[in-house]
Amino acid sequence: MEMPAPDVKIMAKKAKLVERLQSVLPLDAVIHDEFETRAYECDALTAYKCPPLCAVLPSSTQEVSAVLKICHEEGVPVVPRGSGTSLAGGALPTADSVILGVAKLNDVIETSYEDRYIKVQTGRTNLSVTGAVEENDFFYAPDPSSQLACAIAGNIAMNSGGAHCLKYGVTTNNLLGVTMVQMDGTVVEIGGAHLDSGGYDLLGLICGSEGQMGVVTEATLRILRKPEGARPVLMGFDDNEVAGACVADIIKAGVLPVAIEFMDRPVIRATEAFAGAGYPDCEALLIVEVEGSPGEIDEQLSKILEIARRHNPVELRESTSAEESAKIWLGRKSAFGAMGQINDYMCLDGTIPVSELPYVLKRIGELSKQYGLDVGNVFHAGDGNMHPLILFDANKEGDLELCEAMGADILRLCVEVGGCLTGEHGVGIEKRDLMFDQFKPEDMEAQMKVKDVFDPKWLLNPAKVFPLSVTETRRAG
């Protein structure tokens, strides 16, 4: 993955820049020692690393504004960073950039159960937002797998999803307002605790813009009352196609589960070896979860089980206790870890129309043979968001490149059948050059014009999202 060559003129004025940043931040909030900046050299896409010029950790919106103003004046690129859990390289720096970390911004500012929102600083982790309201039986709905570590800032930048978005939506559907600092230091308030926008939907535009429009320092998030209960059912099938048809039939029947998770045989076997959740050895496994009171859960599950039976499952297991529920989820929740035990892996994130599921799984199997790399599939079946895990050996010469080439083929396949490159991880650097496969030049131009408005000098996270060749003249300007 190519990154722009660092600007030597910027590198040369590091001392001056550090001095200016130290004039607006506490000394320990400016990290410039070459040994210490290595902590910021990558995010969760660890195949790519580059220490930044320096990193700053501001503690307030005002400090963020002061930092950005200086970087704007000096013409220095800034890479915003939440918790560094991006799988797409969203927080990967260049050697001439300043990492702006929001880790010190983690307070709860205001909570209203009456109006059902919480206002937080965006360095706060996803799970700790729910943590702040759960004693009152409320929760924050988006639940990315990394929710223990990932920051709300990153969730907003990538418009993160999770296992339960079939019912509750993704970040953009649960975000009510933001305080954002633009690259020139201007602080804007967009939205609030009310439900809709009086002008253009700038909130919807900012969410998912991968830190390219501004640094979001505060966010007002919708919180919901917890359901009375939830219970999963596990189903095994000896055919992917039948499992896919079962998903479609459940949806058509008018039941809307909160989650429908799908695992294929390689993942089932890996998780069994790793976690021993007692899954059947079959071709495809579904975990379907519903919510409500005990009576409501029974009613929904009986409808779901009736549909499942029509598809000749090899196994149907209804949870009857909290322990059994946990056991059903155990394998799914340890799927990534289990695959990681086997080898290094690359996790893809394309979305497809659910009707294309059998065809896409078949094609992925063929690509696996063609490239000689094993693939496991685990994904959110209700919304078509795939997570193929390609296994490779990082220590073997050429294996990473082979894996990337195969990943690109799988993502092109997703686009070809009417889907997209990324459903919840974001483009970052990882899928940047595949944007040509999804968008015509004018479609990308329309998007880049938006960045021109928010950040005319293209200093905020400039080497992400769009292919470098199409942003070159803008970045140079």
Next chain:
Amino acid sequence: MMTPDSEAALAEAVAGAKGPLRIQGGGTRPIGQAEGEVLSTAGLSGIELYEPGALTLVVRAGTPVAVIEAALAKENQRLPFDPMDHRALLGTKGEPTIGGVVATNASGPRRIQAGACRDSLIGVRYVDGQGAVIKNGGRVMKNVTGYDLVKLLAGSYGTLGVLTEVGFKVLPGIEATATLVLNGLDVTRAVDAMSKALGSPFEISAAAHFPETGQTTLRLEGFEASVTYRMAQLRALLDGFGDMEELHGDASRDLWTATRDVTHFAGAQGDLWRISVKPSDAPDVVKHLPDGARLSLDWGGGMIWVVAPKGADIRAALGGIAGHATCLRGSAPTFHPEPAPVAAISRGLREKFDPRGILNTGLMG
């Protein structure tokens, strides 16, 4: 009036325009004063793709809402967000189109549970101010590839581009519906009751209050047995909020269609306003409305419809309260003024999407 019959013809019409264009779907939502020759999307009609098993629908922008609702009903599905029909309230005739729904982000009482139009919208095609056809989003419900121009276009009143195609996530139909009616509450108590209900686990899908009849209405939907169960729980929860009655089936459905379309203010004389605030601020806003103003509350108190004496400055009633007020009929500016840095962004976007300034000149900002 131009009524192109294809996206390409529409793009040509925009590219070749010599002056301002007034973009129109069915012409049933004349909100604000747009100028110029009418460019209608009515010629772009029809369903492009509908996959019930994937809960997705893609339609041309000029498709009548009624056509879409009928197609969905056949598969026992629906649009998630209850699009408002403005005809009764604004006294207009014609056929509401889905493009008009998206351009105004028209969202009904279900907004509080299922989100607005923009939350169900998963893809758009549009023609920008220079006549270029642009695609954003697509036909899948989870998509973070590139910037979300889908949301930007929703509610942009045709000022950033002319919509030619829109895609939605749809939802399964509803088996049973019931409404709990609380009688005799004032605005403050009504908002309390609605907040309590909306903060419960009983999945209230709509909450409204009508000071003129003293009724507060809370809707429950789902499978029959579940609705029955939650109704009993809700009654117990709101014990002490006064006299209760229940509406079921068609009586409940009709009530919410009327609430969605604000038919209680159809034909009312005076200026027409729509205010958006957080629910707990509603009593304060109401207190500051001018004498003679009529009002009703939706979205649990978060949206206030007001019929006010002609010329009354309703935005003043907001005082320092966060939110905004749209003037659908009256002499005040239609759209709420934005703070300077936000207005600068809005202006910048408009200049990029429509550099010649020809699309719905006079609307938004």
